[in-house]
Amino acid sequence: MCKACNYTIHAAQHHFGWDNALVPAERVAPGSTILFKCHDSSAGQLGPHSTVADVAVLDFGKINPVSGPVYIEGAEPGDALKITFEGFAPQPREGRGWGWTANIPGFGLLADQFTDPALINWSFDPATLTPAMWSKEGRVPLKPFTGTIGNALAEPGLHSVVPPRRVGGNMDIRDLATGSTLWLPVEVAGALFSVGDTHAAQGDGEICGTAIESPMDVTLTFDLVKGANLPRPRFETPGPVTRHLDAKGYEVTTGIGPDLMSAARDAVSYMVDHLCATRGMAAVEAYMLASTCGDLRISEIVDMPNWVVSFYFPRAVFE
Template sequence: MIEFTPTREQYVYTFGGVAPQMRVKPGTALRLWSDDAFGGALRTVEDLSSAKVDLRFVNPQTGPFYVEGAEPGDTLVLHLVDLVPARDWAASAAIPFFGGMTGTDRTVNLQPALPDTTWIYELDRDRNTVAFTARHSDHRVELPVEPMLGTVGVAPAGGEVRSSLVPDRFGGNMDTPEMRAGATVYLGVNVEGAMFSVGDGHYRQGEGEACGTAVEGAMTTTLIVDLVKGHAPGWPRIETDTHLMAIGSSRPMEDSWRIGNAELVHWVSELCGLHVMDAYQLCSQIAQVPVANVVDANYSVVVKAAKRLLPRAEAYGGIHAELRARARSLGPL
């Protein structure tokens, strides 16, 4: 087990364009500490995002890691073993002109901004909850902790470098609650070494991430990295014990859905030996489509199918089951 906690100087804010923090072999287990989306800048409700947050430098990434043997066209496999909150508090904010219920730098308008507001959530590890405390009214409620990673990605193709605010074909800031312990992520490799990184831990997040930020917290992530030669998926895929998923990230949101749905249909078609029209029909009747985010540079939509409703088949040679077993062999974390 390799453990890595970046110093503040080691934070990176892009996918691509930076030198690796270290080289790892396929099969390696890693324990990675990542700071929250704000780099820890919002610690009290008096810390306002307009003063403390520069949107060009959010979602500090832990990484990138150079995976030995990974070449363009290969499939990087990341199995999330465990996600544990690394602080006893988390923060969320309504950042002016950022989020789903406000004009933004893209959906521009001339209206006045919403009030810049910060919420601080307290973690209760025994109860496994975070407490929401209203800021403009009188209410407090404990919400279950459901840890997830907002950003998991590799270096993009074609020499591009993208902000860690962006989700796209290379993964990145997809902001889906499906990115949780037990999930195996498949990402197409674009450059030698794949150069993956993770960050943007959420102690919980609603689908859509409506206000633009989740319950943002530092996270300790245990994962196993592996590699399948070739077979790069077109877009990020996730496998769990129960589901196959594909994630599209684009604009408008129907394009994100089209991407995710086509990726799932093709995956099911190839995996199960179904004609693409039959896979299209079957997925039409069984798919679940939870929205991931409607607030980032691209919107992300998850399209998923329950394995029990699909023809029996082992994706990527059954690597998910193997990694689940290996994760258990790591013992209590």
């Protein structure tokens, strides 16, 4: 339990999709600190003993649950909700931190190349967050964060939680971690804030569509900025954002061409091939591993007609 928290939003207080007609789970004043108990993105459909057969039968109507919504007193359309990330605590399973990474057919940057389900279960120390073991030779550095975080939209009705939106949502920004501050546009009275989709680690791009999906307790502090009129979310970090990956340098592959999406796909495919050739990995395992720790970056976007996208894989995973 968070001793500094004013409120707790329990795991049962969750919903699927954004809807400004939802009844708030809690009404709080600006300045409040709240502990959110968040499900993993499967809403408990997967667990430490799940197999690849369970991936094939996932109910997508129960994907990405978010805890909330929370009504912030005094929040009005045109304001901004300022959210400070105070901390993340894994919810242990059988005494260990736990998470999963899957290739879900039809989902991910290279969905056309990886059409069969696949699953990796992760185990880690929830207290120290030491790197999580990948097979016998690799360890992925951990950096807990929340993938889905946002306010309700002005438009009525139920809106899918899958795509990111102008008020936040499923943004999957790895750097929304402890110490960061996020500002979200408010479009309805009270903001109706929700959060979920917690991860133990992810690379920038989340290329296979999943990271190390892990249930977490998330502690957030809320403030209100009147009349901010933000067009979209923005955030600040408290310092460097890749220290957990930088120590040993990177292996980097590139994609080059006139289309950024095609170049991103080429860079990732190249890295999958590189890991298979140098590490003897199966292609789908290389794809899933890269999703948890590798970063897509736009290296050049001015030298027309071709742009350069690079994929950075941290050597610290294997060294």
